[in-house]
Amino acid sequence: MTLTPLGRVVRGILIPIVCNVVGAHHVSGFGSHSHKLFCTQCLLLKSDINNIDMATWPKRNLQEHRLRAQEYHKATSDEERDHIVNTYGVRSTALLRLPYWNPIAHTVINGMHLCEGLAETHVRGVLGIEGDAKPKATLKSKFKPPAALLRSLWDGIRKAPENLLLSILYSIMEEVRIDIQRSILPTWIQPAPLAWGTPSGGKLSADHWKVICTIHLVVTLIRVWAYGNDGTKLPLLQNFLHLVRALQILNLWSTSKQLSEAYTSEMLQYLATLQELFPNWEFVPNQHYSLHMGEFLQTMGPLHARDTSAFERVNHELQDTTTNRRIG
Ligand SMILES: [Zn+2]
Numbered sequence: 442m443t444l445t446p447l448g449r450v451v452r453g454i455l456i457p458i459v460c461n462v463v464g465a466h467h468v469s470g471f472g473s474h475s476h477k478l479f480c481t482q483c484l485l486l487k488s489d490i491n492n493i494d495m496a497t498w499p500k501r502n503l504q505e506h507r508l509r510a511q512e513y514h515k516a517t518s519d520e521e522r523d524h525i526v527n528t529y530g531v532r533s534t535a536l537l538r539l540p541y542w543n544p545i546a547h548t549v550i551n552g553m554h555l556c557e558g559l560a561e562t563h564v565r566g567v568l569g570i571e572g573d574a575k576p577k578a579t580l581k582s583k584f585k586p587p588a589a590l591l592r593s594l595w596d597g598i599r600k601a602p603e604n605l606l607l608s609i610l611y612s613i614m615e616e617v618r619i620d621i622q623r624s625i626l627p628t629w630i631q632p633a634p635l636a637w638g639t640p641s642g643g644k645l646s647a648d649h650w651k652v653i654c655t656i657h658l659v660v661t662l663i664r665v666w667a668y669g670n671d672g673t674k675l676p677l678l679q680n681f682l683h684l685v686r687a688l689q690i691l692n693l694w695s696t697s698k699q700l701s702e703a704y705t706s707e708m709l710q711y712l713a714t715l716q717e718l719f720p721n722w723e724f725v726p727n728q729h730y731s732l733h734m735g736e737f738l739q740t741m742g743p744l745h746a747r748d749t750s751a752f753e754r755v756n757h758e759l760q761d762t763t764t765n766r767r768i769g
Pocket residue numbers: 480481482483484485498729730733
């Protein structure tokens with residue numbers, strides 16, 4: 442016999458949507474991150490993604506969003522729906538039936554994936570530091586150091602073949618491995634695998650990327666770039682340390698208006714100096730999204746309160762489970 446034969450009234454409220462970028466855009470009814478309107482928070486065009494003057498970004502409007510979503514819902518053909526998505530970057534979603542739910546304010550940028558993306562983009566894409574002995578074709582095409590930077594930073598090797606320049610960056614990996622082996626970390630921090638970046642090192646987790654960026658590379662690059670040479674790589678190091686400081690503030694277990702502003706300031710300095718060092722670099726969506734994170738720190742609190750690591754672990758366990766591809 443049940444204690445509540447007539448059932449039990451349960452009242453729930455759904456506020457933040459926390460998932461990766463692809464999932465968040467889909468669930469909350471936005472165009473994808475490759476859409477010309479690629480951001481859930483503002484209406485900056487993808488073609489202007491290198492604009493980091495936040496005051497000039499047009500804000501999304503909730504009433505306008507709901508109106509377009511309603512038009513999408515009532516559309517009677519795929520052509521009509523495609524036109525609405527292509528023009529406004531908005532789709533309908535069942536969540537809009539919740540009268541209080543705000544797709545703009547409540548679609549939270551996932552901190553875990555953001556940190557992972559920012560760290561990986563900088564280490565592999567900007568610095569070209571990779572574990573492989575041979576440069577990858579994708580990295581070669583992404584890494585386009587401007588001539589002015591080459592003159593000031595690597596004057597002696599400026600005329601060397603591109604592969605030689607890249608192999609010098611790869612040699613940093615050896616220094617990182619030496620430092621990982623002689624570093625003693627707190628027991629609750631897992632160091633990156635020694636073979637990270639190589640096929641035998643396996644896929645790095647979001648946590649590994651955070652540790653590589655905020656611990657291992659800080660130790661090694663300061664040792665090698667600040668003290669181990671004539672200081673010509675200092676601009677690269679200073680640029681990187683702005684990112685490290687931003688990630689450190691972002692991952693604190695408490696936050697405040699001052700910390701949120703300090704985070705945004707570090708991130709702005711990181712992106713501005715990145716533009717100076719690499720004028721040909723085109724920002725990726727994560728780098729733009731990172732500038733909205735300061736506001737989420739104020740409205741949604743510190744990252745650990747909405748951390749998705751536990752769900753990611755379940756995802757990995759499910760992916761590692763051997764099945765015969767049959768459900769049940
Ligand atoms: Zn935006």
